[in-house]
Amino acid sequence: MAVPGSGLAKGLAVTLRTMTRRSVTAHYPDVRPELPARSRGVIGLFEENCTVCMLCARECPDWCIYIDSHKETVPPAAPGGRERSRNVLDRFAIDFSLCMYCGICIEVCPFDALFWSPEFEYAETDIRDLVHERDRLREWMWTVPAPPPLDPAAEEPKEIAAARKAAEKQLAAGARSREAGQQEAGQQEAGRHGTGQHEAGQPGTPQRDGDA
Amino acid sequence: MDVLDVAWRLLAVLLAFLVLPLVVGQAEHKVMAHMQGRVGPMYAGGFHGWAQLVADGVKFAQKEDVVPADADRRVFQLAPAVALIPYLLVLIAIPVGPDGMVGQAIDAGIFFVLAVMGVGVLGSLMGGWASANKFSLLGGLRTAAQLMAYELPLLLAAASVAMAAGTLSLPGILEAFEWWWVPWQIIGALVFFTAGLAELQRPPFDAPIADSEIIFGAYTEYTGLRFALFLLAEYAGIVVLCALTTVLFLGGWHGPFAADLGWLWTLLKTSVLAFVVIWLRVSYPRLREDQLQRLAWTVLVPLALFQIALTGVVKVVIQ
Structure with missing residues (x-):
């Protein structure tokens, strides 16, 4: 049997030991947090890669991606060839007040036009401002980090x-x-x-x- | 003793009364935070949140002073003052250093101090009864039960020291103090400190104000400055209890260079005890009401009586 009062002493020891250690508080506004790789902060649009295939908008579980486009015809590349039609992006917007950060749009994009960025400081006082239009989504691309290196025993890409x-x-x-x-x-x-x-x-x- | 001298002493006591509880409160913020792996207030005042309690005070002062419609108005409004002022009075009688470094040396000092400290608890009783609120009433009743249970071991432990010194005067006790009194009176010291904590309704003896069960008990209906006064009374109580334990059991100003630095020794010992008060609060869960009573009657009272017997025997033997 334990010595009577040893539990009380143990409790005191725990609190005293915790006091001598560094606190675990994240000093967020003063110190930027160290986010893990592949953090899901905001979605960036690399619009040069977008072909308006609409896959992202269709797969989005809460329908928060808005895409408008029109078709243009481009003259034949070689003389005597056929005219081609091409989709031109007019509007690409993500409503981050609806987005649930599932990342399906990024997974599904076949042309690598959507990317996760770790930036998360885009709170607004008006909920309507959370709709990020294409220029803003394009700006987020500059914050997309390089993909992290593979794990030592990982399968080859x-x-x-x-x-x-x-x-x-x-x-x-x-x-x-x-x-x-x-x-x-x-x-x-x-x-x-x-x-x-x-x-x-x-x-x-x-x-x-x-x-x- | 001329008027100017009295005025200086009272001013010093008042200053200590206004500053020390805030220091203890701020220490509680920070110590408690770090014991829980947090950092506590960091912004108020710029440097590690040193002005947090000042900011709190400003906030409290801005709040509306609400008195419930069914409350006993006068008693309700008077209660915070009754809770706070006794501690100010006690502080006058506590010797800080040798050669009359005391607000007012009182011959029956222990009597005065313990009696007046007992009055402080009346504030909670008044608030609990006058609020016309069931939680307040429960808190008030628990306060009363606790007062009954813990006043006795507190008095018995203090009586043991008075027996050892052969005087009731606080400066007189300190003048008679020898270093071996500390181990001799250690049981009494533990009883006194524990019972004092319970008297202050500090965790783990805070069943009367248990915020998670009876919503701060007697203070449920209080807001603004009056509530702040109750809080201040709690911290003033810590200062007074720690200072009294220092004086009675730890030799007050005694220590190296006591002639010059006596007051520093008193302050240092008091601060260490205040740290222990905070430490206990962080470490232990609240005692249930029946456990409170059991601890007082089956542990503290017998221990205090044993200490008195021990004091008596040793006293007779050394004479």
Whole structure:
């Protein structure tokens, strides 16, 4: 059995120890918070990439994206070609009083025109001012950070994997055509190279499965 | 003792009365915050929120002075003064340093101090009864029950010191003080301090004002300056209790260089005790009403009686 009163002493010790430690208060207006990577502060529009496909506006769960556009015809690129029609963006607005920051619009955009920015200080005294028009959304783009580096054991991004595979294939083809005499040796070399990388990639995969 | 001397002493006591409770209050803000991993007030006054209580005072002064329609008007309005003024009077009798550094040396000092401190609790009783509010009434009744229970161990513990010193005068007790009185009277000191905390209705003995159950008890109906006076009375009470414990049990001005720096020793010991008061508030949950009574009657009173017996035996032996 514990000594009578040891609980009381323990309580005093806890509060005293907490007092000697640094407080956990975030001094927000004086000190900017250190936001984690991929913080969802505001949505920026890179309108040069936008093709007015309307996917974002349609996928938005609370319909807070407003898009207006018109079609323009562009003259044929080569003489004798066909005229093309092109969508021109007239209005792109996000109503942040409705937005629930789900990020579906950013996920769904096939042309990388929407991005998360960590900026969050855009409170307004009038709720109508929370509708950010395209110029304001474009301004947020300057605050979009570079994507954070991948985790050490992360899977290779699909784009890079595809590019690497294409480059290897090209390399192998080049080697095959150049060293026609030593064809078998060259193929074995490429094959061993491939297996080696496969083995290097493998430790990451089961580990991630284990975590899940 | 001429008029000018009296005026100076009263002015000094008044100044201490106005400043020290605010210092304790600010310390409570900050200490409590840091014990909870926060920083407390940071803006008022510029440097770490030092003027927070001044700002609070300005806010309280601006509020409307409301008296409930069914309240007993005179008693209701008088209660905060009754709660606050006794502590000012007690402060006059507390010796700060050697050679007459005291507002007014009173022969029966302990009697005077404890009697007048008891009056302070009447303010809560008056407020509780006069507010015509069930929460206030509950708070007032709890205050009364607490007063009954804790006044006795408080008096017994103080009596033990008076026995040891052979005098009721506070400066007289300090002049008779020896360092070994501290371990000799340690039980009495703990009883006195605990009972004093309960008398002040400080956490963990704050069942009478428990804001989460009976909405500040006797103070439910108070706003503005009158409420501020009640709060001030609480902090003045802390100052007085800590100063009294210092004088009775911790040797007041005694310490190295007591002749020159005696007052500093008193102040230092008082501040350490005030810190303990705040510390206890942060660390412990509120005692239930029945636990309060049980602690007083089955623990503090026997302990105080034991201390008196011990004091008596030792006193006889050393003579």
